Amino acid sequence: MPRTLIITNDFPPRAGGIEAFVHEVALRLPDVVVYTSSPSGADAAADPHFDLRLPFPVVRDTAKVLLPSPRVVRRAASIARLEGCDSVLYGAAAPLGLAAGALAGSVGRQVALTHGHETGWALLPGAREALRRVGDTTDTVTYLGEYSRRRLARALSAPATGRMRRVAPGVDTDRFRPGAGGVGVRERYGLGDRPVVVCVSRLVARKGQDTLLRAWPRVLADVPGAALLVVGDGPRAARLRSAAAGTDSVVFTGPVAAAELPAHYDAGDVFAMPCRTRRGGLDVEGLGIVYLEASATGLPVVAGDSGGAPDAVLPGETGYVVDGSRPGPTARALIRLLRDPDRAARMGARGREWVEREWTWDRACARLTGLLTP
Incomplete structure (x- = not known):
């Protein structure tokens, strides 16, 4: 060797x-x-x-x-x-x-x-x-x-x-798995048994957390008890927190140690990161390992259509790919999954099987x- x-x-x-x-x-x-x-x-x-x-x-x-x-x-x-x-x-x-x-x-x-x-x-x-x-x-x-x-x-x-x-x-499927500690994370942030959308990523413009926040009022109109858990830190943190001011349905965790990430995925029912391409194609998602980590944890995913991000999703099977530049497609995908837990569970199980194999x-x-x- x-x-x-x-x-x-x-x-x-x-x-x-x-x-x-x-x-x-x-x-x-x-x-x-x-x-x-x-x-x-x-x-x-x-x-x-x-x-x-x-x-x-x-x-x-x-x-x-x-x-x-x-x-x-x-x-x-x-x-x-x-x-x-x-x-x-x-x-x-x-x-x-x-x-x-x-x-x-x-x-x-x-x-x-x-x-x-x-x-x-x-x-x-x-x-x-x-x-x-x-x-x-x-x-x-x-x-x-x-x-x-x-x-x-x-x-x-x-x-x-x-x-x-x-x-x-x-993806290490022994670390990223259903039951990886999500109950404790829910308790830590006071989420209880609410339907939770989780986003794990650096807080930068390409990742689309602002699109999630713009989509969120529409999601709450259809799923009133839902919560959005935004995991990570980055240069957009202050701007995003300001945009979410006044609502208790959005929780920002700040930086999270790598050892605790599996539990934070496991706290969600749906994973979403509606990334979008910026700067004429110079700022683009290469793949999006977070989608695969979420799938390994048994969550359906909502991915943006930037660059290679769709390569980490089997559309209609493990989740949905949406136009990350607009809030409407993200809101519709999240509502569809949150209102149909059985569909979400099937997609999550299919995602874990796919990650374990490929x-x-x-x-x-x-x-x-x-x-x-x-």
Whole structure:
């Protein structure tokens, strides 16, 4: 088995979807070393001993952001030589995958993971050419789903497009499951036995929490006892709290530790995150692991139609895909599910079955191991 050097800016204790993806991959690949940036003061203070608990070495650069500079390339080559690494995995193709050409003489196979932001790179002059260079100097550029494959292929050369392979994140169905602690979360926030719509995500414009709030009066008109549980934090928090002022049917949790997320999903009856594409396609959802985590927890999902988000839903079977830019479609989907608990339960059960079969970490890491092995 190869020993793999993972070069990444996205790694815990910093929170985020890419960070979780790279962390889970690192835990499951046979033999890895991680070279990553230093966490911010707040992240480091939250878990100062994180690296020490990991079953593999972590080399932290002094920089807060790793860029494919000559210094970073030299240090990566040195780590690979000292640790006996014969393959490299870039946690995100852009921008660190640009180091692949300079590292070609130091390691064997090189694989670049993509998420959502690289599809934005594919649209921009300069960035598009940089992404093409990543494709030409690595052995494989991965993609999350059909949407991201099509977008990335516009920037990559024909040979690089032919080498693309799908590697999507998995879900730990032992953690994300029905009965994961939702009763305690309901008690904590005074939700009782009310019908609950839960949204778990960073509070940023693309995720569509504002659309949920605009849809909420219509939902309450049809389901008067419903509650909306908004889980997470982010730059839009103050604006969203202001928009919900005056109603006791919307609860904001603030930041929640990763260990408590399964219980927060489990507190809901329906999951909703009506994401939408912004900035002419530059701000787009790559996949939306939250939909799969919700499905694993047995919830039907209401997903926005941004980017690759529909790849995480079987429409009409595990949930609904709606236009995330307008409140009406979101309200109608939520009312339909809240007023028909049997339908919601069937969709939730179908979603868990689908995730257990198609979205496992073992499956994702087996694909990666094959790509990293000569």
